[in-house]
Amino acid sequence: MRYALGENSVLVGQFSPGDTVTIKLVVLDNDTLLTLTTNACVESQHIPGLFIWKTVNIATTNNLVGYTNILYEMVSGTGKKYYGKIVYAGYVENYTPVNLQPLIDADTTITDIVNIINARI
Secondary structure, eight states: OEEOTTOOOEEEEEOOTTOOEEEEEEETTTTEEOOBSOOBOEEOSSSTTEEEEEGGGBOGGGOOOSOEEEEEEEEETTOOEEEEEEEESOOGGGSOOOOOHHHHHTTOOHHHHHHHHHHHO
């Protein structure tokens, strides 16, 4: 899943009911461990064994900007692990638009236009 910066989304993992579960998040691009305001996961009241953690608990001091691949690992007190991956930010609407009209007016080839767009992403 992809989440917007500041969006309060939920990460989940399945464990034995009554477990104690913690989470850690790692930026996959540079193997950086993210700072969290809390790493404690909370068990669902309605689905025993389903543990929940909210992305609002990612500390703002991490300064996440743009497209970021993040791996999360939930670990129970008994050592059972659950992994998941999220993408944080990087939405197209957050980028500066490129005015392609001058290129189109200059009869630039479609291949050149695509290469210019890809260089900006």
